[in-house]
Amino acid sequence: xxxxxxxxxxxxxxxxxxxxxxxxGETYTLPRDLDEEQARALWMSAARTVVAxxxxxxVLGTAKFGPNHLGPASHIANASFMVAPAAxxxxxxxxxxxxxxxQARVDGYRSMQFxxxxxxxxxxxxLWRSLGFAVIATLPEGYRHATLGYxxxxxxxxxx
Numbered sequence: 001x002x003x004x005x006x007x008x009x010x011x012x013x014x015x016x017x018x019x020x021x022x023x024x025g026e027t028y029t030l031p032r033d034l035d036e037e038q039a040r041a042l043w044m045s046a047a048r049t050v051v052a053x054x055x056x057x058x059v060l061g062t063a064k065f066g067p068n069h070l071g072p073a074s075h076i077a078n079a080s081f082m083v084a085p086a087a088x089x090x091x092x093x094x095x096x097x098x099x100x101x102x103q104a105r106v107d108g109y110r111s112m113q114f115x116x117x118x119x120x121x122x123x124x125x126x127l128w129r130s131l132g133f134a135v136i137a138t139l140p141e142g143y144r145h146a147t148l149g150y151x152x153x154x155x156x157x158x159x160x
Contacts, residue, residue: 001092003099006049006062011040013059014051017084018043025146027124028080029116029153032146043080048107050099052092060087063096065104068113077109077160081124093124097131105160112158118143119152132158 006014015036022039025032030042043049047066051059061083068078079100083092104112114133117124125135133156142153 001060001090001095002053002055003050003095004053006044006051008044010051010059010062011044014043014062014082015039017086018062018082020085021082025144027118027121029143048103050096050103052087052096052099060084060090061092061096063100065100065112067109068115075108075110077104077107077112078115079104079112093127094131097127101131101158101160109160111160114154114156116143117154117156118145119154120145120148125154125156128156134158 018039019036022028022030022034023032043062043064046064049062049064052061053059061081063079063081065077065079067074068076081093081096081100083096101112114128117128119125119138135154136157137155139153139155141150143151145151
């Protein structure tokens with residue numbers, strides 16, 4: 001697996017799975033009807049966007065990260081991750097998570113906070129815990145899941 005900074009040319013491979021994941025309404029706090037232009041602006045304009053590819057260049061997943069806050073709190077990073085459903089179970093999420101945590105540390109961030117981890121996304125919660133993140137707060141019924149109704153939303157944190 002190759003982890004690298006995303007280029008504008010990667011968007012064509014990211015958009016289909018990003019669209020499907022957001023439209024499913026199970027894991028992201030983005031509007032389910034997010035259009036491509038809005039999605040590209042949100043995802044590709046982050047301080048840093050990366051992709052995981054296989055050896056032939058197929059994009060398996062992506063992450064974006066940058067400051068969670070401005071000014072005196074800009075040393076706290078935030079990140080978002082998406083893995084193409086066809087690549088699930090291949091370690092893409094873990095590889096992206098490890099890469100982003102290390103790159104954020106190298107970039108000078110002191111900690112990382114995830115503002116919205118849906119509690120029913122148990123694979124993500126377990127992955128983030130295994131990478132040293134802790135749930136520091138839970139917003140009861142903070143997420144309107146497409147099929148489960150209102151479920152809890154976690155804020156997760158770790159120092160770098």
